[in-house]
Amino acid sequence: MNADFQEYLPLIIPLFIAQFSLLGYTIYHILKHDNYKRGTRAIWLVIVLVGMNFIGPILYFVFGKEDE
Amino acid sequence: MKGFNVFFSKEIRELIRTKKLMILLTVFFIVGLMNPAVAKLTPKLLESIDMYGMTVGEINITALDSWTQFAKNISTAMIVFIIMFSGIFTLEYSRNTLIPLLIKGLSRRCVVMSKTAVMLLAWSACLWMCFGITYFYSGYYWDNSVVDGIFFAGFGWWLFGVFMISCIVFFSSFAGSAVLVLLGTGGIYITMSLLGLYKKIEEYLPIHLCDSLSLYNGELTSSDYLPAVIATGIICLLLFLISIPLTGRRQL
Structure with missing residues (x-):
C-alpha cells in the first residue's frame, strides 16, 4: 500500500495544491465582496463548499x- | 499599429483582472493532470469490480490510455474556453464601453484584431500547458514513444480551437448577445458533426482534426489530415476577413 x-x-x-488554492481564493473573494451578479453570500459559500x-x-x- | 498595441494590452489586463485567465489555466491544468491520473487509476477501478465476482483479465495500461483520455477531455475544456470568451465582443457592445475609444480614433479593425489575438494567445497557452502536463506525466509513468503522432494530434486540437475562435469572432460581428454567439458556434459544431457522417467530405472538415485516436493507433498518418488542415486554415482566414467589414458596419 x-x-x-x-x-x-x-x-x-x-x-491538491491547485484545488485548495483555488478553493481558498474563491472563499476569500466571496467574503471580500458584498454584491454578486446573482445570489447571496450564503448561497455562494454553500455552492463553493x-x-x-x-x-x-x-x-x-x-x-x-x-463585473467591475 | 499603436491602437492595436494599446487595445491589446488593455485586453490582457482585463483577462487577468476579471480572473478569466486564472480560471482557464486552472481548468486546463486539472484536465492535463486528470488524463494520466484516470489512466493510472483504471486498473485499480477494475480490481474493485473484481471483488464483486467479475473477473477482469490482466490489463496493460500504456501511454496510449493517457492520450486517449486527453483526446476525450480536451473537448470539455474547450467548451469552458468558448463559454468564457463568447461575450468578449458583445459585452462591450451592450455596455457601450467601446464608444469613447472609437471616438478618440481607435479603428474597429484594431478592436477585432486585438481581441482575436488575445483569444489566440490564451488558447495556445492553455492548450499547450495541458498538453505539456499530460506529456510529462505520460512520459513519467509510461513511454510516450508507443503512441504515434502525439504532437500532430495536439496541433490538430489547437487548430480546431482556432477555428472555434474564428467562429466566435464571426458571430460576434453581427449577433446581439453572448448567448447568440454561443448558439451560432454550437450550431456550426453540430452541423459539422452531421456533415461528418458523410465520409467523403469528412476528411475536409475541421472536425476531422479532433479524430486523434486514429492517429494514435497509427490507422491514419499526419498526411491524411492535410486536406482538413488546409481547409480549416482557409475557413478561419475567411471568417476573420469577413468579420472585419461586418464589425465596421455594425450599429453601436
Missing part, C-alpha cells in the same frame, strides 16, 4: 462574481 501510494504522489500533490472539486469555484467566477 505504501509503495503504491508513493507512486501516485506526483499526481496527487499538484492536484459543496462543489469544491473545481466546479463550485468555477461556477462562482462565471456566474456569481460581479
Whole structure:
C-alpha cells in the first residue's frame, strides 16, 4: 500500500495544491465582496463548499462574481 | 499599429483582472493532470469490480490510455474556453464601453484584431500547458514513444480551437448577445458533426482534426489530415476577413 501510494504522489500533490488554492481564493473573494451578479453570500459559500472539486469555484467566477 | 498595441494590452489586463485567465489555466491544468491520473487509476477501478465476482483479465495500461483520455477531455475544456470568451465582443457592445475609444480614433479593425489575438494567445497557452502536463506525466509513468503522432494530434486540437475562435469572432460581428454567439458556434459544431457522417467530405472538415485516436493507433498518418488542415486554415482566414467589414458596419 505504501509503495503504491508513493507512486501516485506526483499526481496527487499538484492536484491538491491547485484545488485548495483555488478553493481558498474563491472563499476569500466571496467574503471580500458584498454584491454578486446573482445570489447571496450564503448561497455562494454553500455552492463553493459543496462543489469544491473545481466546479463550485468555477461556477462562482462565471456566474456569481460581479463585473467591475 | 499603436491602437492595436494599446487595445491589446488593455485586453490582457482585463483577462487577468476579471480572473478569466486564472480560471482557464486552472481548468486546463486539472484536465492535463486528470488524463494520466484516470489512466493510472483504471486498473485499480477494475480490481474493485473484481471483488464483486467479475473477473477482469490482466490489463496493460500504456501511454496510449493517457492520450486517449486527453483526446476525450480536451473537448470539455474547450467548451469552458468558448463559454468564457463568447461575450468578449458583445459585452462591450451592450455596455457601450467601446464608444469613447472609437471616438478618440481607435479603428474597429484594431478592436477585432486585438481581441482575436488575445483569444489566440490564451488558447495556445492553455492548450499547450495541458498538453505539456499530460506529456510529462505520460512520459513519467509510461513511454510516450508507443503512441504515434502525439504532437500532430495536439496541433490538430489547437487548430480546431482556432477555428472555434474564428467562429466566435464571426458571430460576434453581427449577433446581439453572448448567448447568440454561443448558439451560432454550437450550431456550426453540430452541423459539422452531421456533415461528418458523410465520409467523403469528412476528411475536409475541421472536425476531422479532433479524430486523434486514429492517429494514435497509427490507422491514419499526419498526411491524411492535410486536406482538413488546409481547409480549416482557409475557413478561419475567411471568417476573420469577413468579420472585419461586418464589425465596421455594425450599429453601436
